[in-house]
Amino acid sequence: ERLPQHHPLRTGRTLDAPLLQALTARTPARPPVWFMRQAGRSLPEYRQARQGTAMLDACLTPELAAEITLQPVRRHKVDAGIFFSDIVVPLRLAGVGVEIVPGKGPVLDRPVRTAADVAALPEIDDDALEPIREAVALTVAELGGTPLIGFAGAPFTVAAYMVEGGPSRDHLLPRTMMHADPEAWEALADWAARASGAFLRAQVLAGASAIQLFDSWAGSLSVRDYLDHAVGHSATALASVADLPVPRIHFGTGTGELLGAMRDAGADAIGVDHRIPLAEANRRLGGRTVLQGNIDPALLPAPTEVLRRHVDDVLRGGALAPGHVVNLGHGVPPETAPAVLTDLVSYIHEHRLVPARG
Numbered sequence: 001e002r003l004p005q006h007h008p009l010r011t012g013r014t015l016d017a018p019l020l021q022a023l024t025a026r027t028p029a030r031p032p033v034w035f036m037r038q039a040g041r042s043l044p045e046y047r048q049a050r051q052g053t054a055m056l057d058a059c060l061t062p063e064l065a066a067e068i069t070l071q072p073v074r075r076h077k078v079d080a081g082i083f084f085s086d087i088v089v090p091l092r093l094a095g096v097g098v099e100i101v102p103g104k105g106p107v108l109d110r111p112v113r114t115a116a117d118v119a120a121l122p123e124i125d126d127d128a129l130e131p132i133r134e135a136v137a138l139t140v141a142e143l144g145g146t147p148l149i150g151f152a153g154a155p156f157t158v159a160a161y162m163v164e165g166g167p168s169r170d171h172l173l174p175r176t177m178m179h180a181d182p183e184a185w186e187a188l189a190d191w192a193a194r195a196s197g198a199f200l201r202a203q204v205l206a207g208a209s210a211i212q213l214f215d216s217w218a219g220s221l222s223v224r225d226y227l228d229h230a231v232g233h234s235a236t237a238l239a240s241v242a243d244l245p246v247p248r249i250h251f252g253t254g255t256g257e258l259l260g261a262m263r264d265a266g267a268d269a270i271g272v273d274h275r276i277p278l279a280e281a282n283r284r285l286g287g288r289t290v291l292q293g294n295i296d297p298a299l300l301p302a303p304t305e306v307l308r309r310h311v312d313d314v315l316r317g318g319a320l321a322p323g324h325v326v327n328l329g330h331g332v333p334p335e336t337a338p339a340v341l342t343d344l345v346s347y348i349h350e351h352r353l354v355p356a357r358g
């Protein structure tokens, strides 16, 4: 299928933006940079805009979601907007009882733990995606030549919240379910893959120029369990936009052993956390995959010179890959001083890339 006529990749508006160049291994003049969780509590204008509105209600109010998406682009001059939403929004759209509790995260009314619980899960009605399409369209109209990145949660990470009923440290319940009731697990992960897939596809058709699949908790799985019980479902979610010409980024934390499998799931670029140097990630991927990352969020409050030396290292490692999108290894901590990020963007933008020879 083709993108709609007004899509910014089809009109060419975002086609040659540094982000799209890097994701498609065409060396841009300078590296693109954006930050996971660039919208959110680190920004005073976000706290102001969100006042009196519950998180998921904000995600489903198109004007508000668009405004919050645009805030960090205006302030920091990053090379992409990341759609303001959440990985559990598709659950809410399907009619699953879920809330984002301040200071905690996503909490379900009833955890999903048995085959009967899974069988009772409702499918997303296409009409329910309308607020997403509207929010994306409003955002893209304002962004001009800056690309919007759409996203969704990977099935393992989404299903982990569904089985646990909320945030957890070790994700023991979903990891048990894979083995104790594999049929129920497969059905649940497949449901999550379809829900995330529908969410991704809606964002792309409405104007997103790239997507990222977040498997934030994949690092809690053994390689065996990732291969046997998770990666196939991530491939299903990524396949939801495979017929459209949008680059796909696949990100997780603690995934040093999983990078090749994550790429083979259907990704054009791999997001790497701070635990592994980009040079090593590039080696593990055979030097043929675009990388994203991996400034350690812990260094953001460090003295400027210390942070810059770390960023120089990240840029050197990234330059070994066919393309590099600068990002943090995980989300912006809410305590981060906004000026640190603004300054970091301008520092990275001063860097010049040399096109590969030959």
Ligand code: 1CP
Pocket (backbone or CB within 6 Å): 035, 036, 037, 038, 039, 040, 041, 050, 055, 082, 083, 084, 085, 086, 087, 088, 100, 102, 103, 104, 105, 106, 151, 157, 166, 167, 168, 214, 216, 331
């Ligand atoms: O009170 C608030 O302001 C809510 C905080 C918040 C925000 C700003 C949550 C709750 N979600 C979000 C937005 C969000 N979530 C975005 C868009 C904004 C941006 O990146 O600029 C994205 C991409 C997400 C994705 C998300 N939600 C992930 C994957 C990324 C990651 O950080 O690993 C995960 C794991 C979630 C679940 C979630 N939502 C919110 C919280 C606090 C959490 C994590 C809870 C936990 O520790 O398990």
